[in-house]
Amino acid sequence: MPEFINDDTFGSYFETFQHTAWRLETRRGYNSDRAGEKYRQFMETGTVPNDLHRPWCANVTAQTAQGKRIERVRIMDRPPTSEQLFLLASAASNSEAGEDIRNLWRPDAEKLRLPAVDFWLFDSRRALVLHFDSADEYLGAELVDDPVRIVGFCQIRDAAWHYATPREEFVAQVASTV
Structure with a gap:
């Protein structure tokens, strides 16, 4: 059973990392997005x-x-789910702020054997594995600092990043299929 961090400290990881914070998102949607006004709009x-x-x-x-x-x-x-299209559109503000967001088609991720796990990787030294239930409800974040698991997350990052398409190019790909 994973041991979750205190959610009050979640944000501190994004203020105290030294070099890189990297995320893999694998879900087809997130309940927190669907419940928001921005998604409704x-x-x-x-x-x-x-x-x-x-x-x-x-x-x-x-x-x-x-x-x-x-x-x-x-x-x-x-084709992308409504929730994924929402995230693609919402990412414009994140990108403008300085976050580099890329996308990878699920069949390509499956060819790479990327796991269906959402996580943040900080400085290639620790990770927060995000847990969700079957309704896409966030359950909590598990702190991982075991070197063997961290190396695995680094390998996932390297494979995903190498094959992922920058957001603006991906937006054009999606638009050409609609």
């Missing part, structure tokens, strides 16, 4: 507001201004 209009003022974007801007990197790869279905 997206479903009605197909657009999301620029929300660079959010605390996440402010922190990304502050961290990347110090030369740190915040990166993620999102696994996308073909």
Whole structure:
């Protein structure tokens, strides 16, 4: 059974990392997104507001201004789910703040044998594995600092990052299939 960190400390990992924070997102959707006003607006209009003022974007801007990197790869279905299209649209603000977001089609991720696990990897030394239930409800984050597991996460990162497509190019790919 994983031991979850205290959720009150979750945000501190994004302020105290030294070089890189890297994320793999594998789910087809997240309950927290579906429950939000921004998602409702997206479903009605197909657009999301620029929300660079959010605390996440402010922190990304502050961290990347110090030369740190915040990166993620999102696994996308073909065709993308509504939730994945929402995340693709929402990522514009994150990218503008300095986060490098890339996407990988799910069949390509399966060829690479990437696991269906969401995690953040910090400085190639520790990870937060994010746990969800079958309804995509966030259950908590497990801190991992075991060197063997960290090497595995680094290998996943390297494979996913190598084959992932930068967000703007991926947006064009998605648009050409709709």
